[in-house]
Amino acid sequence: MKPIISPDTILVFDKDGVLFNSETIKLRAFEDLFLDYPEHAEAIHIYNHESVGRPRAEKFAYILREILKRDDSEEAVAGYMERSKTMLKERLKEAPMIGGLKDFLAKHDSKLKFVCSVAIPEEVNDQLSFNGISGMFEDVFAYPHDKADVLSSIKEDYGDDILFFGDTLTDYEAAVKADVAFVGIHATEYPSPLAEKDVRLIGDYAELA
Incomplete structure (x- = not known):
C-alpha cells in the first residue's frame, strides 16, 4: 500500500481544529x-x-x-x-496548537505546505505569526476563497499528490470535489462529524510519525 505521505506529497491544512485547537x-x-x-x-x-x-x-x-x-x-x-x-x-x-504539529511540520520541512481556511485572512495570518509557524507555509488561502477551488488550483500548479487535513464535513467534501487525499483531525471532546466517513481520523500529528 502506498504510504499516506510520500516524498512528493503536498500538505494542505485547514486552520481551526486542524492547526489549532480553536474551534x-x-x-x-x-x-x-x-x-x-x-x-x-x-x-x-x-x-x-x-x-x-x-x-x-x-x-x-x-x-x-x-x-x-x-x-x-x-x-x-x-x-x-x-x-x-x-x-x-x-x-x-489562548488556542494551543494541535498535539505534535510543530514536530510534524519540521519533519516535513522540505515539502510544500499550504493553509486553506474560511477564516478571514487577518485572523489566519495573526494566529500563524503568534505561534511562530507562519514561515513554514508556501502560501495561505483564506476567506473568501472556496476550499475545493483552492485545492484544485494547488493541484493544477504543483501536482496531484496532495493530502488535505480537515476536521469538518465541508473539509471532507472539498477534498472529494477536488479529488485529493484526506485525513480527518479530531482533537476535541465533541463527536467528530467525520466519524461516519471512510477516512483516516487522528487525534494528533504524532500518530503520523
Missing part, C-alpha cells in the same frame, strides 16, 4: 455576540454547531435573517464581522 473558542465567541437575544440562544447554538466550517459572514447573515428576523440583516453583517474580529484577536491567543 471551541470560536464557537463560544460567535454565540457571545448574540447575548442580547437570550430568547434565541438555543436556536443560535444549534445552528452554530451544525454549520461548523461555513464562512462566518454566511452564518451571521443566516442568523440575522432567519432567526432574529432583522430587516437590516445585510447591513448588519459587516458590524458583526468587525466585532467578531476584535473579540477573536485576543481569545485565539
Whole structure:
C-alpha cells in the first residue's frame, strides 16, 4: 500500500481544529455576540454547531435573517464581522496548537505546505505569526476563497499528490470535489462529524510519525 505521505506529497491544512485547537473558542465567541437575544440562544447554538466550517459572514447573515428576523440583516453583517474580529484577536491567543504539529511540520520541512481556511485572512495570518509557524507555509488561502477551488488550483500548479487535513464535513467534501487525499483531525471532546466517513481520523500529528 502506498504510504499516506510520500516524498512528493503536498500538505494542505485547514486552520481551526486542524492547526489549532480553536474551534471551541470560536464557537463560544460567535454565540457571545448574540447575548442580547437570550430568547434565541438555543436556536443560535444549534445552528452554530451544525454549520461548523461555513464562512462566518454566511452564518451571521443566516442568523440575522432567519432567526432574529432583522430587516437590516445585510447591513448588519459587516458590524458583526468587525466585532467578531476584535473579540477573536485576543481569545485565539489562548488556542494551543494541535498535539505534535510543530514536530510534524519540521519533519516535513522540505515539502510544500499550504493553509486553506474560511477564516478571514487577518485572523489566519495573526494566529500563524503568534505561534511562530507562519514561515513554514508556501502560501495561505483564506476567506473568501472556496476550499475545493483552492485545492484544485494547488493541484493544477504543483501536482496531484496532495493530502488535505480537515476536521469538518465541508473539509471532507472539498477534498472529494477536488479529488485529493484526506485525513480527518479530531482533537476535541465533541463527536467528530467525520466519524461516519471512510477516512483516516487522528487525534494528533504524532500518530503520523
